[in-house]
Amino acid sequence: MSTTRDSSVSFDQTDTRSDEMNSTIEQWIDDLVAGVDDAQASEEFQEWLDVQSRFHDYSYRNTLLIKRQCPEASRVAGYRTWQEEFDRHVTEGESAIWIWAPIITKQCPECENSPSYHEDSGCEYDETPPEEWSEGLVGFKPAPVFDISQTEGEPLPDLDTEATGDAGDLVEQLTDAADDLGVTVRIVPAEEWTHGEAKGICEQLSLVDVQPLVEVRDRENEADLARTLIHEYAHALLHFDVDDDTERAKREVEAEAVAYVVGRYCGLDTSGSAFYLAAWESDDSEVVRERLGRISSTAEELIDVLESESSSQHS
Numbered sequence: 001m002s003t004t005r006d007s008s009v010s011f012d013q014t015d016t017r018s019d020e021m022n023s024t025i026e027q028w029i030d031d032l033v034a035g036v037d038d039a040q041a042s043e044e045f046q047e048w049l050d051v052q053s054r055f056h057d058y059s060y061r062n063t064l065l066i067k068r069q070c071p072e073a074s075r076v077a078g079y080r081t082w083q084e085e086f087d088r089h090v091t092e093g094e095s096a097i098w099i100w101a102p103i104i105t106k107q108c109p110e111c112e113n114s115p116s117y118h119e120d121s122g123c124e125y126d127e128t129p130p131e132e133w134s135e136g137l138v139g140f141k142p143a144p145v146f147d148i149s150q151t152e153g154e155p156l157p158d159l160d161t162e163a164t165g166d167a168g169d170l171v172e173q174l175t176d177a178a179d180d181l182g183v184t185v186r187i188v189p190a191e192e193w194t195h196g197e198a199k200g201i202c203e204q205l206s207l208v209d210v211q212p213l214v215e216v217r218d219r220e221n222e223a224d225l226a227r228t229l230i231h232e233y234a235h236a237l238l239h240f241d242v243d244d245d246t247e248r249a250k251r252e253v254e255a256e257a258v259a260y261v262v263g264r265y266c267g268l269d270t271s272g273s274a275f276y277l278a279a280w281e282s283d284d285s286e287v288v289r290e291r292l293g294r295i296s297s298t299a300e301e302l303i304d305v306l307e308s309e310s311s312s313q314h315s
Contacts, residue, residue, distance in 0.1 A: 025296050028261050062099040066145075069097045072196035073147040075156075082146060088153030096144030103141055106133040114138045149196065163227035163259075165268040170226045170306075174233070177305045178214070183236045185214045185229070193217045200228040202235035212236035227263045227270055230302060234258035237298050254295055261299040266306070 066073050076097060082088045105114045108130075111123035115130040117138070148156070171187075178185040195201050200216035214232040219225055234255035242248055263270035 024265075025261055025299050028264055029257065029292055029295060059100075065099050066097055066147075070147050072149065072194060073097065074197045075148045076145040078143070078145050082151050082153075086151075086154065086156065088148070088151040090146045090151050094146060094150040096146060098142050099145055100140040101143030102137050103139045104135055105138055106130055107136040107138050108133060112136065112138070162221060162224045163263055163268045163270045164221070165223045167222035167226045167266075167268065170266055170268075171222055171229065173306055173309045174226060174229045177233075177302075177309050180305050180308070181233055181237065181302075183212050183214050183233060186216075187218050187225070188215050189218050199224075200232040202232045202240070204240070212240050223263075223268045226266070227259050227268060230262045231255050231259035233302060234262075234298055237301065238294060250291070254291055254298075257295045258298045258302065261295065262302050262306075265299075265303055 066076060076099075077086070079090055082090060103114075107114055108118040108123055108125050109128070110125035111118055111121050113121050113123070115133075118125075118130070175185050175187070195215070195217070198217070199219075200214065202212050202214050204210060204212065212235075214229070214236060216225060216228045216232060232255075235251075238254055238258070239248065239251040242251060260270045
């Protein structure tokens with residue numbers, strides 16, 4: 001089969017293929033999990049995590065506002081935050097992206113209003129004076145933020161996650177596999193790419209057409225292009241209908257793990273993927289087992305399709 005390379009494996013024995021594929025994938029997942037500890041120990045990984053932690057998780061309302069105002073936005077922060085925490089400055093003439101920021105102030109224990117609104121509300125609570133009230137969320141106000149593309153200054157620490165190796169005709173096999181996977185795929189020239197720093201996206205074409213659309217930005221590194229295709233295909237298969245933001249972020253890890261496993265099966269070096277698993281730290285073991293199960297079955301489905309594409313090309 002042409003999807004394998006010198007460094008990869010093949011499953012030629014029909015009667016044991018399924019078991020061998022399963023055990024091999026499980027071994028690779030074990031390797032991936034073990035790699036997290038190595039990555040977490042590195043200074044580079046800590047720097048990257050520190051940066052990620054300083055970008056706040058936004059509600060879906062704010063995510064929608066950001067996307068409507070600046071579709072290519074990837075990382076947003078306030079004017080002072082860019083200056084003081086990242087040593088970057090908003091470029092002169094840039095327009096702010098407006099989001100809802102929480103108003104945190106002292107609030108009445110009964111009507112939950114701020115002191116000034118409490119006075120006008122008719123609330124008769126008077127057990128403790130306003131200066132002794134606890135602080136809480138009393139509302140939201142418009143606040144300006146800016147995307148990283150609107151700033152200049154010190155680069156943010158990043159991890160090199162590019163896949164390397166001999167991709168052969170893997171990109172062609174992956175695009176040919178789109179129909180079998182129920183996905184529409186497009187490789188977009190770099191100069192026509194409209195999704196900012198993202199290497200690929202998976203989205204719904206329209207409310208009428210429920211088939212996922214996968215678009216990836218073209219690049220010279222075909223190994224990395226193939227890895228991105230696998231990652232976005234995994235999105236389409238894993239969680240195209242998941243609309244919970246926190247869970248979507250965790251499924252991002254699953255898609256990356258599938259790209260790691262399938263990429264490795266195809267002989268690519270995808271070792272830069274390991275750090276993503278840190279996002280699962282809050283999940284209990286049962287949830288992690290479910291995730292590993294989804295990774296295994298999705299990787300096996302993609303490998304099956306690549307095997308059949310390879311066979312049909314050479315029959």
